[in-house]
Amino acid sequence: MALYSETVMDHFLHPRNVGVIEDADGVGEVGNAKCGDIMKMYLKIENGIIVDVKFETFGCASAIASSSMATEMIKGKPVVEAMLLTNKAVAEALDGLPAHKMHCSVLAEEAIQAALEDYERRKAE
Numbered sequence: 691m692a693l694y695s696e697t698v699m700d701h702f703l704h705p706r707n708v709g710v711i712e713d714a715d716g717v718g719e720v721g722n723a724k725c726g727d728i729m730k731m732y733l734k735i736e737n738g739i740i741v742d743v744k745f746e747t748f749g750c751a752s753a754i755a756s757s758s759m760a761t762e763m764i765k766g767k768p769v770v771e772a773m774l775l776t777n778k779a780v781a782e783a784l785d786g787l788p789a790h791k792m793h794c795s796v797l798a799e800e801a802i803q804a805a806l807e808d809y810e811r812r813k814a815e
């Protein structure tokens with residue numbers, strides 16, 4: 691049996707929304723020590739809608755696939771909806787991740803949360 695689903699492989703080999711948003715409204719960076727993944731998430735938000743999202747991930751296949759899928763899931767969505775995105779939903783959208791790689795999808799959830807918190811912080815200023 692293959693370790694990764696076809697969807698994971700597809701997002702790993704052809705990640706969506708890779709890059710940087712120079713004038714991002716929210717930026718979040720998180721990492722995990724377990725496999726050394728670092729994920730940086732950029733959000734462009736207009737009228738409470740995530741109009742653009744980009745990410746840079748230095749990490750394992752699961753981390754890259756998770757961030758790619760997560761960006762696809764929140765793009766064009768209201769901020770309130772993105773806040774509710776869970777790593778479980780990301781992993782399900784990827785047709786599953788190996789159990790010992792679930793922490794990599796947690797990173798995607800945390801990166802989005804961190805970027806949204808950054809956005810809220812900037813807005814409050």
Ligand SMILES: [Zn+2]
Binds near residue numbers: 751752753793794
């Ligand atoms: Zn990882």
